[in-house]
Amino acid sequence: MRIYLTTILLFLFCFCAVAQKQGERFAQSYALLDAMLNNEVEYSFKDAVFSVENAYLDGKLDKTEFEKEISVYVNLCNSLLKNRLLEYGEKDRETVNKWAAVFTVMTDSIPLYIQDEQYVYTPFSYDFKDVFGHHDKENLFVSKLLKTRKGNCRSLPYLYKILAEELEVNANLALAPNHVYIKHNSERHGWFNTELTSGIFPIDAWIMASGFVHVDAITNGVYMKALDNKESIAVLLVDLAENFNAKFSDNDGSFALQCAERAIKEYPNFAKALILKAEANKVQWQNETDEKKKKQMLTDLENQLAHIHNLGYRQMPEEMYLNWLVSLKTEREKYENKNLNNFIKN
């Protein structure tokens, strides 16, 4: 009997140790992102994305393999840069050329010659399955995109940003309801959008007219703001917290709260972080036994929700999302940036 109990205890202990270790990977990832935000570790979106995904995948990702796969695309970009000239003569043409190379690699077929044999490189495609990662967070991952060559509005812009930074140019992430896309500022066109899920350069009206973006949300930078690198890390912090919640559904909310608060510190009007914080606080409010404290927490929670509303945040029903995304293709004429029409044509 005693032996039996010990075995059980031992088993339980091991189990806890594994769980704790998994939590530890999340904590490590948080520490890395936090250190990047504090300038203690050199900023790298690639490293940040890797650590977030690796935490969720129990450390099963291979860094060398990940880097190698990315370098394949970087090489492809470089050979495009060597062999193609854009009809763009402004001072920033080198930068714009690099953006164009990344864009082509991500969205276009490219003829290749390997030992005099012609091959055609096919671009990434959009994966309509589980676009919100409800079934499995891995569906949002860059590592999954690299493996399956299918991605969505999270993994595609993330990879774009990684590739741009590998080529030593900047790429700004930007948020829309349930959505992430890329913004650039060029000499000729000012700010313009790059939409990777459909490979189109849409004008801002596409998002503004979706009907789910309140003007205040744009004015307050909740949506459509070109996020700088630190704000982009804040976006990853929220991903990290959401992955954690998906993996450990019964947690006390403290990890998510920690991530959310750090993200808010960097990007105060980041709606997703504010909501994550409110949700974590709600869990704490539910678990609180002290009546007086509970009441105070409720007022606090109500204030938070009012603040989110005042910033102009409104929820976009998930069913509408795909319709909206597809509208860019069905109403291309209306929403395409005509100035960029001849931007990239071989």
Next chain:
Amino acid sequence: MPENVIPMPNVPTVTNFGQDRIRQQNRQLIAEVERNEQLRRQQQNQMYRDVAEFNKGRINYSLPSHAGKQGASHFRKAFDQLNETDFNNYSVKDLTFLVENTFYEDELDKAEFYEIIANIGKFLTTKMDELGYDKKSNSAKNFMIFQFFSERLELKNGTEHLPFEYDFEDYMGIQDYSKMFVTKLLKTQTGQCHSMPLLYLIVAEEIGAEAYLAYSPNHSYIRFLADNGKWYNIELTNGMFSTSSYILQSGFVKSEALLNKIYMQNLSDKELMAQFYTDLTNAYIAKYGYDDFVGNVVSKALELYPNSISANMIKANLLTMEFEYVCNQVGINPRNKQELQNIRYYPKVVEMLNAVNAQYATIDNLGYTHMPAEAYQDWLQSMKKQESLQENQKINEQFKGLLNKQPIKN
């Protein structure tokens, strides 16, 4: 990883018959040509430098002044008057008249203008009484002005007023700047997106209604806070209530423009004051063109409203004109890239070019994007489409229903 195949260069064969000598001769020749070329370039540079040195004292960096021209002194007087005005406490009516009268060299009849405005005020308050509108309600007062612009109104004594109409012809005042004026609107009962909102503000001031001017690409319109706590947009060029999505659908509002609050925001008194400065400048430019005076007035406008798109545009134009003016003096065609290189001998001209570029960058970063005239007209017309008409109808009826609830007083 696939690489593009680069053909290997041909390796020369070992045997050569006097080829070394030929090659050496060639090298000498090339060296000589290069020396000559270098010499020529040095001489040319020296020449440019000499020319630059020669020119230095003769360059006129300011555009020729129009100060001596007929009527120009009125503008200087008006500028002084604007500067003496308190931007927290002024009358839209006064300043509108000041700008328009300056354009007409003080020929306008002030008493007549003020009387027309007073009559409109009386007409509207009487009408409000007749309709039983609450004269303390901001909704009622604004809705009354809206009706004045967009409907036929008749008083019990038989006085009537027909709605104002949009004037498509030269609506940007390019051929005739007075097309922009409130006095023109009052005289012809037709106006455009500058004069109509301005008259609205004047009338609002007259009857004590609170309303604000707001900008959208190439356009301005009215916003007011209704008693229910909601903000409404009034589009006067077609006498309709408009929505944010209608404005955004134009396709020329960038998110940066909203982030920088250059569009779709109520102008504060101070920001509206800046518009009188830019209006004065535009009237001056229409009459005489650019010179230092334009710079002075516009910098005052930017002081009051740093993100003002119109003021920033005028500044960009002025800097460009000045730069091209100086370029022409030193014999450089600024539109020719090759020739433009030669401005490097003139540090001050380089500075000017940098200022031009910086100013355009400022405008880009504010989120401004050019809206072509056809796109603007199409957009204005699109409001007459079913969806917007219904929306307008709905709001209209809401107001009528709401306001007419008050018992009719006799």
